[in-house]
Amino acid sequence: MHQIQRLATEIVSKVLTGRNLTETLSDALRQNPTLTPQQKGAIRDLCYGTLRHYNQLDALVKRMVLHAPSDARISMLLMIAIYQLRFTSAAPYAIVDHAVKLTAKWFEPGKGLVNAVLRRVQREGNKLWAEACQKPAIRYGLPQWWLEKWQKDYPSNWEAIAEASLSHPPMSLRVNPHHTTPTDYLQLLSNEGMDAAIIAENAIKLAQPVPVDRLPHFQEGWVSVQDAGAQASARLLDVADGMKVLDACAAPGGKTCHLLEQHSLTLTALDIDATRLKRVEENLQRLQLTAALKVGNANQPKTWWDGQAFDRILLDVPCSASGVIRRNPDIKWHRLAKDIATFVKEQSDILEAIWPCLAAGGKLLYATCSVFPEENQDQISQFLAKHPDAKLEPLSDNSPYLQYFPSADTDGFFFARLVKQ
Numbered sequence: 369m370h371q372i373q374r375l376a377t378e379i380v381s382k383v384l385t386g387r388n389l390t391e392t393l394s395d396a397l398r399q400n401p402t403l404t405p406q407q408k409g410a411i412r413d414l415c416y417g418t419l420r421h422y423n424q425l426d427a428l429v430k431r432m433v434l435h436a437p438s439d440a441r442i443s444m445l446l447m448i449a450i451y452q453l454r455f456t457s458a459a460p461y462a463i464v465d466h467a468v469k470l471t472a473k474w475f476e477p478g479k480g481l482v483n484a485v486l487r488r489v490q491r492e493g494n495k496l497w498a499e500a501c502q503k504p505a506i507r508y509g510l511p512q513w514w515l516e517k518w519q520k521d522y523p524s525n526w527e528a529i530a531e532a533s534l535s536h537p538p539m540s541l542r543v544n545p546h547h548t549t550p551t552d553y554l555q556l557l558s559n560e561g562m563d564a565a566i567i568a569e570n571a572i573k574l575a576q577p578v579p580v581d582r583l584p585h586f587q588e589g590w591v592s593v594q595d596a597g598a599q600a601s602a603r604l605l606d607v608a609d610g611m612k613v614l615d616a617c618a619a620p621g622g623k624t625c626h627l628l629e630q631h632s633l634t635l636t637a638l639d640i641d642a643t644r645l646k647r648v649e650e651n652l653q654r655l656q657l658t659a660a661l662k663v664g665n666a667n668q669p670k671t672w673w674d675g676q677a678f679d680r681i682l683l684d685v686p687c688s689a690s691g692v693i694r695r696n697p698d699i700k701w702h703r704l705a706k707d708i709a710t711f712v713k714e715q716s717d718i719l720e721a722i723w724p725c726l727a728a729g730g731k732l733l734y735a736t737c738s739v740f741p742e743e744n745q746d747q748i749s750q751f752l753a754k755h756p757d758a759k760l761e762p763l764s765d766n767s768p769y770l771q772y773f774p775s776a777d778t779d780g781f782f783f784a785r786l787v788k789q
């Protein structure tokens with residue numbers, strides 16, 4: 369286990385100095401080819417979990433360790449081991465024993481401290497945790513500016529949003545109607561001993577996450593992994609067979625593939641990032657679907673557009689990703705309050721540039737995985753004020769927009785549908 373603790377300590381430390389979690393984790397796993405799938409899964413869980421609960425673990429360690437050891441890895445190792453003690457089913461004696469041995473390798477005099485802290489957490493963990501996590505920003509694992517923003521933007525439900533953003537995200541599947549139905553696939557999962565439930569039209573939520581190679585017929589394209597909230601976009605874009613559709617920010621292709629599973633379309637999948645666009649290609653291949661792939665900047669249609677207007681445009685813009693922090697917990701520690709204005713400007717530029725590509729009578733679905741109003745309803749209100757030829761088409765009886773907040777079934781997503789007059 370100490371290899372797992374050591375790698376998790378190194379990865380989380382790098383992420384906290386500004387590196388991307390997904391890339392740092394996959395680099396580390398590649399550099400350690402002898403790790404078993406179980407060990408890889410455990411490292412992944414430790415890194416994601418520790419970053420999700422970083423504020424709490426940091427507060428607890430600071431409370432218990434008045435003079436931090438000179439080797440900074442020891443404080444990080446303590447957080448990793450406390451996360452293991454509180455949130456995993458690993459045997460407590462092994463967690464403590466391996467953390468002490470790893471400390472001895474790094475800095476012999478530190479092992480007494482590590483042993484004492486972890487044993488105390490074993491004995492009095494709940495009490496210590498409650499004492500350390502009294503401030504809301506610590507309790508909900510958020511930077512202070514972020515917490516204050518949610519308190520201001522959502523005075524009545526900020527706690528529910530913050531609580532759900534700290535939870536373990538669900539693993540949801542999108543069932544491909546070319547191969548099976550949600551009910552039949554549920555049975556296949558059950559035959560393999562996996563508990564699951566249908567939570568939306570084509571969406572199945574698994575009771576426990578599993579590696580995709582355990583999913584029946586995954587390689588043959590029967591299902592894809594996609595959050596149930598993200599799956600709303602295919603319905604909301606309101607497409608019909610034969611339409612000419614642009615997915616203007618397409619990679620890695622979840623929404624492109626969903627649209628093509630549902631309808632026969634002439635679809636262009638555009639993305640500025642050639643490496644990410646490769647993933648769209650891989651997803652299309654697995655699902656045996658076809659789209660025209662283009663590397664290009666949605667902000668500069670002249671460089672990639674043939675001038676033929678699109679009937680439908682999906683604009684899933686780059687955003688703060690504040691609705692999906694439980695899946696990407698490094699975002700909480702990398703974002704700064706001032707970044708929001710940068711995203712808003714980028715989104716507004718793309719929206720302005722792409723609007724002329726939409727046919728008269730056509731529809732554009734604007735989407736983000738954000739729960740910050742500036743990137744969502746405020747952005748759309750400002751666009752509508754400048755564009756008399758744009759009308760908002762309500763997405764439900766009581767709201768012109770659709771805002772999903774992080775919850776047991778969905779991540780945070782925002783949708784607005786514009787019609788061109």
Ligand SMILES: C[S@@+](CC[C@H](N)C(=O)[O-])C[C@H]1O[C@@H](n2cnc3c(N)ncnc32)[C@H](O)[C@@H]1O
Pocket residue numbers: 616617618619620621622623624638639640641644664665666667684685686687718
């Ligand atoms: C939220 S992700 C899209 C997710 C995708 N729609 C899906 O469902 O799988 C945003 C994407 O926009 C791309 N992007 C960012 N700026 C862009 C631009 N100016 N033009 C085109 N694509 C852009 C990013 O590379 C990223 O792949």
